[in-house]
Amino acid sequence: MKTLKYIFIIALFLLAGNTYAQDTVRKTTRAERQEMKAAEVRQLLESKKFVFQAQYANPLGGGVTTLNGRLFNLSPNGNGHIYLNYNYDFKIRPDSVISYLPYYGRATFDAAYNSPNDNGxxxxSTKFGYSAKAGKKGNTVITITPRDAKYNQKFILEVTDSGTATLQAIITNRNTISYDGYITEK
Structure with missing residues (x-):
């Protein structure tokens, strides 16, 4: 009976040690995966050839817009966080910037609703300024200033090491809007 008790105690210690060893391996691989993702994101940003995929739009004023004198709430729960279910993106290339993003909010002048000129x-743009600098908490802040796109003044893209990003669009004739999403290679 004593030998059975000793075998049980030894097996218990071996099992506990094995579980601890597996836990440390998993933590190191998670850290390695995070570092690999951060290196991939840095490489994308340095190449100036990536795409910001927008998942949410955050209009200034909480997603409330006026149409024909009536107020409409565009977000389902009233917080101004509008889910985008199409392939809205902002492509950055070394020689061009291509924006395909929706707009929610107020226009201040020269933008009639439902007109051919109102296209989000x-x-x-092929003439644009591009500057990248280190931001808070290790994020990278990229400022893009198109010179040949009417009313589109400045775009500020803040990218984390994990690839999630926020794009803020500062437009002359409309309220500011921001987009949440991630960057990818395309």
Whole structure:
């Protein structure tokens, strides 16, 4: 009976040690995966050839817009966080910037609703300024200033090491809007 008790105690210690060893291996691989993802994101940003995929739109004023004198709430729960279910993106290339993003919010001048000129934040620019710098908490902040896109003044893209990003669009004739999403290679 004593030998059975000793075998049980030894097996218990071996099992506990094995579980601890597996836990440390899993933590190191998670850290390695995070570092690999951060290196991949840095490489994408340095190549200046990536795509920001927008998942949510965050209009200034909480997603409330006026149409024909009536207020409409565009977000389902009233917080201004609008889910985008189409392939809205902002493509950055070394020689061009291509924006295909929706707009929710107020226009201040020269933008009639439902007109051929009212097409969201959609343009192609070949003359633009591009500057990247380190931001808070290790994020990278990229500022893009298109010179040949009417009313589109500045775009500020803040990218984390994991690839999630926020794009803020500053437009002359409309309220500011931001988009949440991630960057990818395309």
């Amino acid at each position: 934040v959609m343009f192609t």
